[in-house]
Amino acid sequence: MLNHVEKQVPLEGCGLLAGKKDRVENVIVVQNQAQSPVRFVMDPYEQLQAFNWIEAHGLDLLGIFHSHPAGPETVSVTDIAEAAYEVIHLIWSRTKGHWQARGFWIEAGLATEVSLQIVE
Numbered sequence: 001m002l003n004h005v006e007k008q009v010p011l012e013g014c015g016l017l018a019g020k021k022d023r024v025e026n027v028i029v030v031q032n033q034a035q036s037p038v039r040f041v042m043d044p045y046e047q048l049q050a051f052n053w054i055e056a057h058g059l060d061l062l063g064i065f066h067s068h069p070a071g072p073e074t075v076s077v078t079d080i081a082e083a084a085y086e087v088i089h090l091i092w093s094r095t096k097g098h099w100q101a102r103g104f105w106i107e108a109g110l111a112t113e114v115s116l117q118i119v120e
């Protein structure tokens with residue numbers, strides 16, 4: 001994920017997280033159709049292909065990630081307004097060249113931060 005979002009700078013990068021229960025097993029990169037530094041719109045064809053892949057592998061969509069190359073560290077008003085799936089929204093934000101990831105659960109117009117755990 002970090003590789004991908006780093007490569008997209010100064011544009012936002014995005015993709016999907018697939019897995020089982022609350023454990024992510026696969027990261028699927030999707031092109032940002034918006035090609036914007038402040039917005040992301042997943043390429044609909046790649047998104048559909050990714051959904052098919054996830055289903056074909058018996059996995060669930062657990063999260064959507066995207067980057068904020070120039071901040072903020074949290075979900076934006078647009079992110080909350082456009083959240084179409086009840087999954088974790090992972091935000092990669094960059095401050096002074098350092099990336100950090102934070103996860104949010106968005107429901108009914110409200111974002112709640114969730115804790116993330118890196119597992120091997």
Ligand SMILES: [Zn+2]
Pocket residue numbers: 066067068075076079
């Ligand atoms: Zn955003």
